Amino acid sequence: MGRHSVAKTRRKSPAAVAAAVAPAAVFLAVAGDAYQRVAREEPKPVAEVAEELAPNVEIVAAAPTAPAPALVISHASSNAAPNPAMAAARLRVVDRTLPAGVAPESGLQVRTILVARSISALFPEISNIGGVRPDSLRWHPDGLALDVMIPDPSSDAGIELGNRIVSYVMANATRFGIQDAIWRGGYYTPGGGRQGGYGHYDHVHITTTGGGYPTGSEIYYR
Incomplete structure (x- = not known):
């Protein structure tokens, strides 16, 4: 066939094949083991989570499913002028002082x-x-x-x-x-x-x- 001939495919030795396959196997084993550890990890109690996140997170109870009653809050403004009619309705001032009567008081005790x-x-x-x-x-x-x-x-x-x-x-x-x-x-x-x-x-x-x-x-x- 002359000088030029088709190169024969060189077979790799069994040791070389094992060396090439070993890292992939190790990777799969490690990945699988890590997956199994994550999957098996138990969830932490709420109290522990709160301690880890504190003081930036506060754990609160869930809101009740039934609607809460309405709460009406009236904020009084310091700039609002008083309502004389409302003040008179809420407060009745009784003057209990006694003015001078018909008796001349000079010399009386x-x-x-x-x-x-x-x-x-x-x-x-x-x-x-x-x-x-x-x-x-x-x-x-x-x-x-x-x-x-x-x-x-x-x-x-x-x-x-x-x-x-x-x-x-x-x-x-x-x-x-x-x-x-x-x-x-x-x-x-x-x-x-x-x-x-x-x-x-x-x-x-x-x-x-x-x-x-x-x-x-x-x-x-x-």
């Missing part, structure tokens, strides 16, 4: 003033209450007594009005510091009363324990 103002506020029928005046006894000169003049004192309405005023001051004897009251011959004290011979048919006489003279800064309440 504080508890006597409180009684005089309270009677003026509660009994508008009374238009004249006497206070400090000269007397042989010390009660009026010292600002401890009042004379509550009763309109038409001998009429049924006048008598009933005087009775109500006596009942009122005796019911509040502790707060008013009442010593006594005299009306239509009766003498009344916080401990009881007695009848006969005490006069005072046209006015209710009221005596208090005083409490001292005012300084001008007092506020009197109902």
